[in-house]
Amino acid sequence: MPDRRSQRLAALVDSLTTAHLDGLLITSLPNIRYLTGFSGTNALLFVSARDACLVTDFRYQTQVHAEVGDLARIVVESQSLWSGLWQHLAQATHVEVAGFESANLVHRDFQRLVEAGARPRWRATMDLVEALRERKDSDEVALIRAAAAIATSALEATLPSIHAGMTELEVAGVLEKSLRDAGSEAFPFPSIVASGPRSALPHARSSSREMATGEFLLMDFGAAFGGYCADVTRTVVIGTASDEQRAVYQVVRQANELATAEVRAGLRGREADALARDYIERCGYGEGFGHGLGHGLGIEVHEAPRLARTADGLLSSGAVVTIEPGIYRPGWGGVRIEDDVHLAASGPELLTQFTHELLELT
């Protein structure tokens, strides 16, 4: 069976042909990881129909050969990656017109291309590799499923330790230790542990605030396995929930379950968003849902596609997306329930298996 990475490189070469490009300079590290398996933090990749060349630095000498093998020509530079690239391009005489990643190249490095000489001629491109990454293959879905299992089992292990009087940072510590014990190889984003009124901030971090009985506790956290991410949110109550907390929670839960059951490839991002938003609006909480329904998930915790009011793109078959409706009331608190869903050909497949019941931690 051909290596998945060879398939991905071949698909990229097809995209280049369509775009009338002889090659592509790839400066996004997640794109480089997707295409070659290299997980270091400093690299350039040049792909043409004839070959691929990966340039990295001496710190990754051992790792780059182990991870990439003979999939690409490997150049290890002691000073600047760019000198390795120029040497490769000097030999790649078949490359007349080459693309670069406009959203992943800073101006300073763009200037290097401009100043490097007459060949190749450079063209800005957008999302050539990102579009391939949106359609996950079965190996990728299996890794996200494994990351999701780590995330949910860590949450399961954390809940019994949570009690009033702990700080949000202490809860984060227990949760993150449980993630490590379950095998998470990284934290894809800073854990959000937000209690009481702070649960109303959609982008809170974790603070030294002490939690009190009767408050919401919102936990939004990730796990990583084999280079792929999961992203989960659950909101619980410390002690016994009030009727108002219960009412808001049920609306968010229902919105999550409606969208999770109905989301599928072929919808536009805004149509997917509406699956949850229309329900929340009908319940009278529309103003409290101030962000999009979700985002793609894979090597990065935010990648294509977007599920939001302003997202016109079609959801691709094979994408993995988050479904994360929320209702937030400044000063009072907020609820978000987030799951990860694979848009399989047969319909939506839930990857994060964890109860939606409102948990009251007593």
Place this chain on the structure above:
Amino acid sequence: MPDRRSQRLAALVDSLTTAHLDGLLITSLPNIRYLTGFSGTNALLFVSARDACLVTDFRYQTQVHAEVGDLARIVVESQSLWSGLWQHLAQATHVEVAGFESANLVHRDFQRLVEAGARPRWRATMDLVEALRERKDSDEVALIRAAAAIATSALEATLPSIHAGMTELEVAGVLEKSLRDAGSEAFPFPSIVASGPRSALPHARSSSREMATGEFLLMDFGAAFGGYCADVTRTVVIGTASDEQRAVYQVVRQANELATAEVRAGLRGREADALARDYIERCGYGEGFGHGLGHGLGIEVHEAPRLARTADGLLSSGAVVTIEPGIYRPGWGGVRIEDDVHLAASGPELLTQFTHELLELT
């Protein structure tokens, strides 16, 4: 007493005058945090001699006013930050020539500037804010010292739990929980917990490898407090050290202590690097020290200045730098001992107080 941030904005305006610029577009989030205190993840800042304008999105409506106050004009955009910027610039008729941050602006956004019209004329700049950030004021040093105290107390709390048979990920979990319990508000970089032969990889992460008696265990980790980072490495032995482990360790320890005692403002980065490197080379281990001696530390865990063989810049008074010599032997293991040092006018001030003795965990 004037707000530190007002002082920083005034210093930046001086730099702009020297560079013949009427204003500067700042797209680096750490630079925006330094100048305004805003800690969100989506913002643009425009600074001129007359005023400053911060544009962010609706998610940060509450937070941006709390963090920035009336230091800058605040614009909250529901769609694109760029439309907020264009509106501000349309009114800022005194701005004829403006800079942008060449190392912090991707090509796609550079194109927006090119296409936006005739005024202002845009000029690439490098490191205008970064140069200010290199000289820490006493408030900043106090925050790094607090982060360093969190890091060292977390290490102290972790050591008794470590034993043969644990995985590196499990050790990372205990360490990271201790960091949270001690009040670390973030993990500035992925913790490196590397045992046995993996300790020879200068950029290992943490893996599911089980540690065995007689092996090195290298822990390189960070803490964050008030937006500032600490960065610490210690290497211990699981069980009893061999003579060879002891010998390598003592060379690294001596190199660390020599450099920590002698590093000061006014040295070139390569002269600082040589304080440790010359000693390691004299001991016959020069080939095993394959990276630079250290880097600046502050809002980012890697910032100016660089301490390396190829670094010609002068170290600024007030900088905080890491001193992290190491010796690595592929297949055998490695030792690194890293401290954070403030280059005070009176000489080097050690911020990370933690023993350099070789700890044997039995």
